[in-house]
Amino acid sequence: MEGVPHAHVAQVATAICPYVHYVHARLKQQTASTLLALIRSMEARGVPLQHIAVNDRVDVALLTQAGAVQLPAGGLPVRDVKSLLPEKIRCGVSVHSLEEARSAEQAGADYVLYGHVYETDCKPGVTPRGIAQLECICRLLNIPVVALGGIQPHHIPELYHAGASGIAVMSGIWKAESPIAAAMEYRRMADYVVHRL
């Protein structure tokens, strides 16, 4: 949601909320007070706090009692973060390799966000890691692995068959002509696949 006007973000987040488990509040280039204001705005429009994952800022997650905090590369160590968080705030870690994923699990992460699996405009020129590597990580970890990066609805069957517990989508929703229709399509496909697994 980095490039999307903030006034619009809360409105879209509210509309797509019924179709996703978490809205990831991520404003890397903005101040903490802007991030806090965005979350308060989403809350005011009816997005339940437990469905918001706060990027990087553990302090903002603590203040808002959001559902999760998502630690990026360069974020605080997960073990330290877990010592600050109450049980009900989950802690996810963004990882890019099996080593990082295992390390996050051992340090107490509740889940990992792994990517990028497919080619994506968000990572131009960076080779995607592919479905085989995802499967390897999913099979070797005991915590949920959420797949990220260039995911289109038609990818969902192979992602779930590879062992992903969920998917995370940025441009597929935020850059879609209709973010709501896109979120519904991802949801529909995920439900279909999960029910057949």
Place this chain on the structure above:
Amino acid sequence: MEGVPHAHVAQVATAICPYVHYVHARLKQQTASTLLALIRSMEARGVPLQHIAVNDRVDVALLTQAGAVQLPAGGLPVRDVKSLLPEKIRCGVSVHSLEEARSAEQAGADYVLYGHVYETDCKPGVTPRGIAQLECICRLLNIPVVALGGIQPHHIPELYHAGASGIAVMSGIWKAESPIAAAMEYRRMADYVVHRL
């Protein structure tokens, strides 16, 4: 300390520590884990945690139990931050006007950092706010006002007579040929003035 190599920062901070009340750990362009690593490094070299003020990141202040957290413009609201902090971690707010200073005091700030008072390379082209405005704020606030911006040792008498409770120095120490000699000179002048007030 933004432009100073990190390996050097902890070493200098340790050396100047006897002459200052707080070392302000401020790495605006860096990740939270880098900031945490810097503080751990200072601690390992003997800088007492209660003499470290953490910029912006309340989560890092909580983790390290540092002496203070310094909220910049765009930082989290001070009232919210105070609700997260234990009593022993002070909360300072960076302000640039009487209105901001009063607002910070009313919201529970333990002190304000006000500037910039004099011309400084850190704020090229921005008119300094001057000593008269500092005095006005010092007289109207009940919490300590720490002056910032372009301060040289010879400014200290007029700053304290204007009502400042302390001074904060960046380039005057970090860009000095000998940061330790510079810190000692600031300390000597401040002690001299305080004893004559």
